[in-house]
Amino acid sequence: MDLTGFRAALGDIPIEDHPKLVQQKSRDHYWYSPILKAQLDQVTADLVVMPRSVEDVVTVLAAAYKFDVPITPRGAGTGNYGQAMPLAGGAMLDLKNMDKVLEIKPDRVRAEAGAIMVKMDEETKAAVGAELRFHPSTYRMATIGGFIAGGSGGIGSVRWGGLRNLGNILGLKIVTCEETPRVLDIAGADIMKLAHAYGTNGIIVEAEMPLAPAYDWVEVVVGFDEFLDSCRYAEALAGQDGILLKEISPVAAPVPYDYFGRYRDFLRQDQSVVLIMVAPNSVDALTLFTSHHGGEILHRSDVNDLDAAGRKLPPIYEFTWNHTTLRGLKIDSTITYLQTQYPTLEHLEKIHRMLGDEMPMHIEMTRFDGRIVFSGLPIVRYTGEERLEEIIRLHEENGCLVFNPHRYTLEEGGMKQTDRAQLAFKKEADPKGLLNPGKMIAWDDPDFDFDSGRVWLFAGLAEQARGAA
Amino acid sequence: MDLTGFRAALGDIPIEDHPKLVQQKSRDHYWYSPILKAQLDQVTADLVVMPRSVEDVVTVLAAAYKFDVPITPRGAGTGNYGQAMPLAGGAMLDLKNMDKVLEIKPDRVRAEAGAIMVKMDEETKAAVGAELRFHPSTYRMATIGGFIAGGSGGIGSVRWGGLRNLGNILGLKIVTCEETPRVLDIAGADIMKLAHAYGTNGIIVEAEMPLAPAYDWVEVVVGFDEFLDSCRYAEALAGQDGILLKEISPVAAPVPYDYFGRYRDFLRQDQSVVLIMVAPNSVDALTLFTSHHGGEILHRSDVNDLDAAGRKLPPIYEFTWNHTTLRGLKIDSTITYLQTQYPTLEHLEKIHRMLGDEMPMHIEMTRFDGRIVFSGLPIVRYTGEERLEEIIRLHEENGCLVFNPHRYTLEEGGMKQTDRAQLAFKKEADPKGLLNPGKMIAWDDPDFDFDSGRVWLFAGLAEQARGAA
Ligand SMILES: Cc1cc2nc3c(=O)[nH]c(=O)nc-3n(C[C@H](O)[C@H](O)[C@H](O)COP(=O)(O)OP(=O)(O)OC[C@H]3O[C@@H](n4cnc5c(N)ncnc54)[C@H](O)[C@@H]3O)c2cc1C
Ligand SMILES: Cc1cc2nc3c(=O)[nH]c(=O)nc-3n(C[C@H](O)[C@H](O)[C@H](O)COP(=O)(O)OP(=O)(O)OC[C@H]3O[C@@H](n4cnc5c(N)ncnc54)[C@H](O)[C@@H]3O)c2cc1C
Numbered sequence: 001m002d003l004t005g006f007r008a009a010l011g012d013i014p015i016e017d018h019p020k021l022v023q024q025k026s027r028d029h030y031w032y033s034p035i036l037k038a039q040l041d042q043v044t045a046d047l048v049v050m051p052r053s054v055e056d057v058v059t060v061l062a063a064a065y066k067f068d069v070p071i072t073p074r075g076a077g078t079g080n081y082g083q084a085m086p087l088a089g090g091a092m093l094d095l096k097n098m099d100k101v102l103e104i105k106p107d108r109v110r111a112e113a114g115a116i117m118v119k120m121d122e123e124t125k126a127a128v129g130a131e132l133r134f135h136p137s138t139y140r141m142a143t144i145g146g147f148i149a150g151g152s153g154g155i156g157s158v159r160w161g162g163l164r165n166l167g168n169i170l171g172l173k174i175v176t177c178e179e180t181p182r183v184l185d186i187a188g189a190d191i192m193k194l195a196h197a198y199g200t201n202g203i204i205v206e207a208e209m210p211l212a213p214a215y216d217w218v219e220v221v222v223g224f225d226e227f228l229d230s231c232r233y234a235e236a237l238a239g240q241d242g243i244l245l246k247e248i249s250p251v252a253a254p255v256p257y258d259y260f261g262r263y264r265d266f267l268r269q270d271q272s273v274v275l276i277m278v279a280p281n282s283v284d285a286l287t288l289f290t291s292h293h294g295g296e297i298l299h300r301s302d303v304n305d306l307d308a309a310g311r312k313l314p315p316i317y318e319f320t321w322n323h324t325t326l327r328g329l330k331i332d333s334t335i336t337y338l339q340t341q342y343p344t345l346e347h348l349e350k351i352h353r354m355l356g357d358e359m360p361m362h363i364e365m366t367r368f369d370g371r372i373v374f375s376g377l378p379i380v381r382y383t384g385e386e387r388l389e390e391i392i393r394l395h396e397e398n399g400c401l402v403f404n405p406h407r408y409t410l411e412e413g414g415m416k417q418t419d420r421a422q423l424a425f426k427k428e429a430d431p432k433g434l435l436n437p438g439k440m441i442a443w444d445d446p447d448f449d450f451d452s453g454r455v456w457l458f459a460g461l462a463e464q465a466r467g468a469a
Numbered sequence: 470m471d472l473t474g475f476r477a478a479l480g481d482i483p484i485e486d487h488p489k490l491v492q493q494k495s496r497d498h499y500w501y502s503p504i505l506k507a508q509l510d511q512v513t514a515d516l517v518v519m520p521r522s523v524e525d526v527v528t529v530l531a532a533a534y535k536f537d538v539p540i541t542p543r544g545a546g547t548g549n550y551g552q553a554m555p556l557a558g559g560a561m562l563d564l565k566n567m568d569k570v571l572e573i574k575p576d577r578v579r580a581e582a583g584a585i586m587v588k589m590d591e592e593t594k595a596a597v598g599a600e601l602r603f604h605p606s607t608y609r610m611a612t613i614g615g616f617i618a619g620g621s622g623g624i625g626s627v628r629w630g631g632l633r634n635l636g637n638i639l640g641l642k643i644v645t646c647e648e649t650p651r652v653l654d655i656a657g658a659d660i661m662k663l664a665h666a667y668g669t670n671g672i673i674v675e676a677e678m679p680l681a682p683a684y685d686w687v688e689v690v691v692g693f694d695e696f697l698d699s700c701r702y703a704e705a706l707a708g709q710d711g712i713l714l715k716e717i718s719p720v721a722a723p724v725p726y727d728y729f730g731r732y733r734d735f736l737r738q739d740q741s742v743v744l745i746m747v748a749p750n751s752v753d754a755l756t757l758f759t760s761h762h763g764g765e766i767l768h769r770s771d772v773n774d775l776d777a778a779g780r781k782l783p784p785i786y787e788f789t790w791n792h793t794t795l796r797g798l799k800i801d802s803t804i805t806y807l808q809t810q811y812p813t814l815e816h817l818e819k820i821h822r823m824l825g826d827e828m829p830m831h832i833e834m835t836r837f838d839g840r841i842v843f844s845g846l847p848i849v850r851y852t853g854e855e856r857l858e859e860i861i862r863l864h865e866e867n868g869c870l871v872f873n874p875h876r877y878t879l880e881e882g883g884m885k886q887t888d889r890a891q892l893a894f895k896k897e898a899d900p901k902g903l904l905n906p907g908k909m910i911a912w913d914d915p916d917f918d919f920d921s922g923r924v925w926l927f928a929g930l931a932e933q934a935r936g937a938a
Contacts, residue, residue: 106598107684108805109749129575130682133711157621161710168711169753210713213599213682216578241630241838242602242637244679281576281679284634288657292933370708373838464761468663 002067003046009063013056014097016048023167025074025092030082032325034336034382035406045072045086054175054183054205060093061181061203062087064434071177072436073199075114078138080322082412083198084410087438093203095145102206104128108170110208113145114184121214132213133160133168134246137321145204148172148195152415152457155247155277155317156218157366157375158238160212163195164458165369170210172374174202176429189461193425196458198414200436200443201426214340217246218283219301219316220276221263222290223423226347227252227272231374233275233293235345238365242467243286244279248365249320251275252352255360255379258329260319265308265316266298321377324362328379338391340370340376341401350373351397357381359391376400401455411441411448419450419460470561471536472515478532482525485517494543494561499551501794503509503805503851504875514541514555521566523652523674528555529562530650530672533579533903540646541905542668544583544615547607548658549791549906551877552619552667556907558754562672564614570755573597577639577932579677582614589864590683599680602629603715604636610815614673617641621884621926624716624746624786626835626844627707630683632664633927639679643671647896658930662894665885665927666931668907670895686715687752688770689745690732691759696721696830697818700843702762703743704814707841711872713748713754718789720744721821721830725811730794735767735778742767745783793831797848807860809845810870812839817843820868825852829862845869870924878919879908887911888919888929 007015016022030036051057064071070090077084086092093303096116103110104127111120113251118140121131134156136142144152148169153162172186172194184202194202224230230250238248250272257269267273274295278286283302286304290297307313319327325337338359342348364375380388392402403414403419410416423442429435433443442448456463476484485491495513499505517650519782520526533540539559546553555561564583572579573596578905580589587609592602603625605611611620622631629637641655641663653671655663663671693699699719707717719741726738736742743764747755752771759766788796794806807828821830833844849857861871872883879885892911898904902912911917925932 107748159710166709166712166758167713167751170750170753188753210711236839240635241628241836241839242634242679244636279576281639282636284639284657289635367710370705370710370841 001031001069003069006063006067006069006091009066010049010060010410013052013059014050016050017046021046022046022048022092023092025077027255028077028082028084029081029242030085030408032080032322032329033406035388036082036408040082040408043082043085043087045092046089046090048092048094050094050097054173056094056176056183057203057205060184061175061177062179064091065177065179065181065432068432068434070434070437071203071325075143075150075201076116076138078142078461079146079150079322079415080405083439085408090434091252097206106130106206106211108210110206111144112206113204114143116140117142117144117147125214125231125338128211128215131214133210133212134162135347135355137317137323139302139317144207144209148207149197149204152196153366154210155320157364158245158248158366159443161369162368162457167210169195169207171208172204173206174429177204178431189437191462192458192461192464193378193422197422198410198436198439200410200430200440201422202435215279215433216279217277219299220278220297221266221299221316222272222274222276222295222396223267223298224274224295225271228345229294230272230274231345231348231363233295234363234365235292235299235372235374236293237286237289240289240381245276245282246279247275247317247320249275250361250363251324252361255324255328255362259324259331261327262307262313263299263319275320277292277316290299291465319428321364324377325379327383328351334382335380336380337405338376338380339403339405340378341403341413342374342376342397343399345374347352347398347400348376351395351400354394355391401458409439409441414454415457417456417458417460417463418448419462421461470538472538475532475536475538475560476516478535478700479518479529482521482528483519484521488513491515491517491561494546494563495555497546497548497551497553499549499554499877501549501791501798501805502856502875504854505551505810505877506688509554509877512551512554512556512799513558514561517561517563517565519563523642526644526672526674527650527652529560530644530646531648533560534646534648534650534901537903538902539903539906540672542614542618542672544612544619545585545610546605547605547611548615548619549874550882552908553615554877559903565613567674571932573660575599575680577677577679578834579675580613580866581675582613584675585609586611586613586616586799593680596681597680598683600683601625602681603631606786606792608786613676613678617676618666618668619672620639621665622835623790625681626833627714627717628836630838631926636679636822640677640678641673641720643673644862644902645671647900648732649897658933659929661930661933666891667879667905668930669879669905669912671893671898671904684713685716686746687749688768689755689766690735690768690785691742691743691745691764692736692765692767693743694740696821697814698763699741699743700814700817702759702764703832704841704843705762706755706758709754709758712751712758714745714751715748716789717834717836718744718788719830719832719843720793724793724797724829724831724863728793728798728800730785731776731782732768732788744789747786777864790833794848794873803851805849805851805857806874807847807849808872808874809843809847809864810872812844812868816867816869817845820864820869823863824860874925878908878910883923884926886925886927886929886932887917888931890930
């Protein structure tokens, strides 16, 4: 790595090399995992480069290739698995200066990779009354490029599935890391090579995403005495085809009362809740359905949106997905979490009874190839790595999936299948292996076993063509 | 029944009493069933009354009550089960003069009961870029009141389920048939008392319906050599959460070639097809998915919308739902049809192999309480009532549902559960039993068995509250 040559080749492209600031930009939310915290705490890049255009990105990647400088792309750094951390040093490629919405049509939007999702929605709502189909709970900070390269789904996935599904990303523009970097328009099956690949096979500079109609979503909190009743209700609600919902999340007691400070006024500690976002035209049906199912409506944002102190409540989605964990960590820094999937209520019940308050349950109802499943983001009262591994084993032995958020490689995280097509594409797009090095085992290990037989969230391309996804 | 007194009490409300014209208005599409054709051919009303306003409807129903005149409401008369046929004579109440759209909001529309659905959509599309969530294939003729009182679902039900689902009807205004008719606003759980009740418990004068975003839906025909492959594809496609679809209908060879004349140019006789409506932002993903599944794209309306003679093709939805049967009847008047539901592909396969070309399959993929099921509208090569009953029995013995379209009562049709709450409501709204008499067995038979244990499309109210729907 020749950093002097690299810097000289960058011309007037903005950089930052103050060690403190570089270290800040070299981190994501890896520290949600005590295991990653110990492993990655010392990781830092040598400098941060902040391109302003596709041309700038081409210049940076040509220089990286010439001077053997590792490049780790960064959106907002809200990822959880050390995904955006520069294991081999070199340069962070911070996309924050490329944040423009480029084109809005009634059913789609095209934006630069560094565009913040909530800003994109503000623009598309104003222009065509539409919004992104789904977004992570980090909506107010995260970039569209970072979401595609590092995320999976979120608020809206109960209706639209996730980034893993055909149709949820319409097109990408990427830059390769070669002697003469190419700017490629990616469409069709190739899109899935880039999704959730941590930027290991190309820098995303633009993304085109489908839009859904925007609503003034009504936020509702429904209370239940028994957590399993809240799950039964949530599953049945997700199956109500006539009730338009954007989010359904059952959270077991005592998490809501203990961690959701701003919601305390209307909660009891022994109450489990379901957090809901519903379209205005479906509120009446939701209310009726809830009364049929014995749920107690504790809060409705269309009736009241203030806390007891008269302050506006935060958006409900900032209590869901990994924000549930975040709110927990603010109160109790010893907890951590898992990412799981329970195919049926029986699976969920079994694990819940087995682990009880050692793993307070937090579920996100999502669509998975047309079925409604229980995606889990349970809180784990952490007592050590060994016990965590045991909890994972308990899940797997009982037919539940785990996507391990305590691993920084694509393969060990378990979400993204690396197959031969994927690896071949990386060889073309990044022949020197400079893009986010250390994150793809198949690249580093010539003996990598492609046919592990496990279930992946983002299936490999061959798998998809066989109709698995 | 005192018709002279009744007519005198109507004032200037338009009527028609020419026997030929009255008979025309006393019929629906009952003749799709050879059984109903024989039973109902002689049925006719004494006159047709055509109210222009809610006040007119109140006047008519007060007069009907006073002079004991049966009243059978009629929208466009496109129902299939003799639903709108006046078994006891009296007056047809033709809603055609009450066809105005009253209010449009971005997420809902309110219209008079006689409004034609395609006209409603024209207005809401122009005003707010939205359309009804789903509509019957008789969209260009049928009224919203007739759909609610007599229909079940249609194009869009693959996404939104049917009229049976909470949230798909927002509110109704009805008029009761009492000494002093009441005008009632119906909301919440009560809506389901009126849905698919054939107007036996109140005349719908207004309906409020939720809207979905309108798209220039692209029509696609996909060909398969094997019918079961087309069903496998259709089921998997319906489970693609990221591909926005409005219609998926597999139709077995030789139906498409033999009956879909205008589509012949691009069909082979031995080909089964899947008829699809897809949003523009999902066409690419559909194309990719189709190639993964070995389907052949035979037609795309965004590439070509003319037949070989240069004429614009009819909308694809007029080949689906009961239009498939209609197109068959135009070629071969000896056929008829059934209404079925196959819970899984295995059920469907079993019946298909058993009956083969005696019952050429036609499936509509629909959402049913969150699951994707195969709703059947198979063609039946009719050889007599006995064999038809046998075919129905074969279905039921093999775990498949039949909603018998050869019966004119609510209960025997099998779609609508009459329960005690429903009957109690009829006693209030129509104490003399003048509204569409002869269609509700529970009204006529004091020994009616409420607890038959069968599965109903429109579950009774008690059933719904128990969470069955
Ligand atoms: C509290 C909390 C809640 C969360 N909730 C969700 C959730 O609901 N759903 C969800 O999916 N995730 C969630 N996450 C994870 C994360 O916030 C999202 O995936 C987010 O979209 C990442 O965007 P970012 O801009 O911060 O990406 P970063 O963290 O900056 O990057 C993510 C990955 O993508 C790569 N990358 C970034 N930009 C590019 C680019 N332009 N080209 C190529 N590669 C690039 C990075 O190298 C990294 O590997 C959550 C995280 C936290 C901390
Ligand atoms: C070719 C063909 C295709 C079809 N496809 C479908 C389909 O896809 N989906 C589907 O659900 N149905 C379908 N049908 C049945 C029918 O077309 C629809 O249900 C349609 O919506 C009925 O509307 P209409 O105005 O013609 O009602 P009508 O036939 O006039 O009436 C239907 C029933 O409602 C009652 N009624 C009418 N207006 C009122 C009112 N204002 N108040 C109270 N009761 C009233 C009538 O007495 C009758 O019992 C199809 C029929 C045909 C012939």
